Amino acid sequence: MKQLSDAELVARAKADPEAFGALYERHVAQVYRYLYYRTGNVQDAEDLTARTFYRALQALPRYQDRGLPFIAWLYRIAHNIVANWLRDHSRRPTVALDAVATTAAPEKEPHAAAEESEEQERLLAAVRCLPQDRQELLTLKFVAGMSNAEIGAVLGKSEGAIKSLYHRTLLALRQQLIEE
Amino acid sequence: MRGDSMERRSSAPSDGGSDVQRLVELAGQLRRAMGPVEPPLPFVRGLGQELIEAARRQRDAVRRTRRGLLIGAAALGSALSLVGLTAVLLLLRRRQSPPPTAMG
Numbered sequence: 001m002k003q004l005s006d007a008e009l010v011a012r013a014k015a016d017p018e019a020f021g022a023l024y025e026r027h028v029a030q031v032y033r034y035l036y037y038r039t040g041n042v043q044d045a046e047d048l049t050a051r052t053f054y055r056a057l058q059a060l061p062r063y064q065d066r067g068l069p070f071i072a073w074l075y076r077i078a079h080n081i082v083a084n085w086l087r088d089h090s091r092r093p094t095v096a097l098d099a100v101a102t103t104a105a106p107e108k109e110p111h112a113a114a115e116e117s118e119e120q121e122r123l124l125a126a127v128r129c130l131p132q133d134r135q136e137l138l139t140l141k142f143v144a145g146m147s148n149a150e151i152g153a154v155l156g157k158s159e160g161a162i163k164s165l166y167h168r169t170l171l172a173l174r175q176q177l178i179e180e
Numbered sequence: 181m182r183g184d185s186m187e188r189r190s191s192a193p194s195d196g197g198s199d200v201q202r203l204v205e206l207a208g209q210l211r212r213a214m215g216p217v218e219p220p221l222p223f224v225r226g227l228g229q230e231l232i233e234a235a236r237r238q239r240d241a242v243r244r245t246r247r248g249l250l251i252g253a254a255a256l257g258s259a260l261s262l263v264g265l266t267a268v269l270l271l272l273r274r275r276q277s278p279p280p281t282a283m284g
Contacts, residue, residue, distance in 0.1 A: 017235030
């Protein structure tokens with residue numbers, strides 16, 4: 001099962017639960033990461049990850065390959081779920097992204113590592129102050145590692161619009177950091 | 181999956197070269213800050229099992245629905261055939277029976 005491509009697994013998964021399990025195992029970490037950075041805490045990231053895969057399971061019989069990677073379809077579902085979640089709860093991530101500190105390079109001097117961690121916290125706090133669409137764009141680009149075209153497909157915008165939004169987002173973020 | 185025009189532009193000389201360079205640095209900082217975060221293993225395993233169970237239930241429900249539809253269609257087809265056959269027989273009987281004669 002592990003040697004099969006996503007397209008082959010999707011075709012099988014419509015009738016074979018184990019194939020859906022293989023698709024889940026392949027993509028759960030990416031979806032979780034995206035939702036973790038969108039929600040800002042582990043509990044909500046877990047909850048929304050579960051919702052994303054349950055919805056994907058329900059929608060799988062209607063899935064059509066449109067030339068985009070399967071993960072882009074999952075991100076689109078996750079994007080809709082997190083957008084509803086943010087709207088329903090009228091909240092932004094407020095809890096510190098505590099796991100981020102653990103991603104700092106461990107081989108650095110403690111002082112340097114602490115400084116870098118502080119710098120990253122400051123940067124992430126600035127990101128969380130951005131409008132939702134800009135946070136979404138940065139998450140898809142840096143967490144999911146997607147290209148502008150793929151982000152456009154997830155957000156329903158053109159590649160050019162994403163490119164422009166990315167540029168403006170970086171400028172706004174830099175301005176915000178300068179003003180702090 | 182990666183293709184940052186911003187990062188590619190860093191090598192292109194331009195009037196705002198240092199400006200672009202600062203944005204490239206910011207992009208690099210973002211990439212480092214938004215590092216990989218792994219989901220907890222018990223959560224991954226638990227959800228995986230739940231999903232496979234749900235997929236089984238969904239598959240069984242689809243099969244039951246299909247079987248129900250098939251049986252329904254077969255029953256409907258049989259009933260229509262019976263009605264058609266009865267209609268043909270009645271028609272034949274009516275044609276074979278002599279027309280009623282006028283009395284008085």
